[in-house]
Amino acid sequence: MTTFQTAFEAKSKTTGTAASKKLGAATIVAVIFLVLSGLIFSAEDVVQGSTVRIMYVHVPSIWVAYLAFALTAIFSGVYLSNRSRSLIWDRLAGASAEIGVLFVAVSLVTGSLWGRLTWGTFWVWDARLTSTAFLFITYIGYLAVRRLGGTFRQRARRSSVMALLSVLEIPLVHFSVNLWRTLHQKASVADPNAKVSLDGLMLFTLFWGLISFTMLFAWLLVHRQRLMALEDAVQDRGLDRAIQQRRTEAGL
Amino acid sequence: MDHASFIIASYALTFVSIAGYALYIVRRARRLGALTSDDDKPWI
């Protein structure tokens, strides 16, 4: 029986496991609680009023993006330094970057809506917004580089190098509000001086947002990485099928 | 709630886009999962 034939006898068609299903269920509960806390339970801000509620999705989004891109670099580093050159590290890096791009996009859009209500404008070219836009474009470029063709190992090598270079933008984005004069406010929680400037339930809701978005990220990472493994397998199957066809034609 | 449309839009945009991406992953995984053998799924 050929490998290709066994493909049709697959017992499991999904990327889910018992553990990932539990994580998924816990994430849904955490997100529901975040929405309730963000929109209903938490108080309005003295200056911004209800507008502050956007912070509970905006800040966790950019946090997940930072985490995703940092992990992309770490997985890429592991791939390059590991003698076995296991492609699982490359897939984890690619999956993490793709999720990071989604969350930067979410952060840019929600930040833009928040900015319209507080600053009075959707967009300004200050250092924080400009560097975040650059980060977003860089990782779109990274994802495009992954699809340039070649073997899996070529893909892994070139994208690993790019990931290790691109991650250097993260401190630039995060500290842009301290390095230059920006319209964007400075960090409230991730302040280098560790001075927390959020009141009780606001701080709790923000932390809850960080936790639930991290859970979301973990679930997406596990499943996207497994999907990438399936995509690679299907690509391999195509090659296997072509070889099989020619072996049959040659009477081997 | 002041500016409810902007606030609701922010939450809706966030969770609809994430849910859409999750749905894409699950559906594509089901499709490709049917084409590949269990040997290609070390998580089973």
Add this chain to the structure above:
Amino acid sequence: MDLTPRPIAAPESRAQRQRRRWIPVAIVALALAAGGIVVTQFLTSAIDYYCNVDEVGLREGCVGQRRIRVQGNVLENSLQQVDGVTLFALSFNDKTLQVRYQGDPGGVFQECIPVVAHGRIINGIFDSDRIEVKHTNQYVEKNKSRFDEATNETAACSQSPE
């Protein structure tokens, strides 16, 4: 066994395949172009987005009749609305600048809040056509015992270099 690449049967599928191959290349090219635009914006606009009030007329880039962005706190009891024109004083580090803005600035604009005004100085008054509110990183719950304390802090209305 024949291992030479097979010609692709349908010309349409070859075109499709070629198109698919060019999509990532086009995206990389677009990303490079977009990156270039963003870097240009960064170098021309993003570095030091504004001049503080006390730097107007003194610091390089903040002098003359050119269009500038000025940052300061809206001084307490200075805000007036006259015939659709918003008048207020912008203060930073004990220096004050009179600002004139046609219309309502919007956002959370109010007294004792830091703002960035875009415009130019005409006859000693800063004639602004765009105002952006630069809210702080302090978040205080409304209707709380700390409310008075917080409003008192904000009402101090003074801003010094950080």
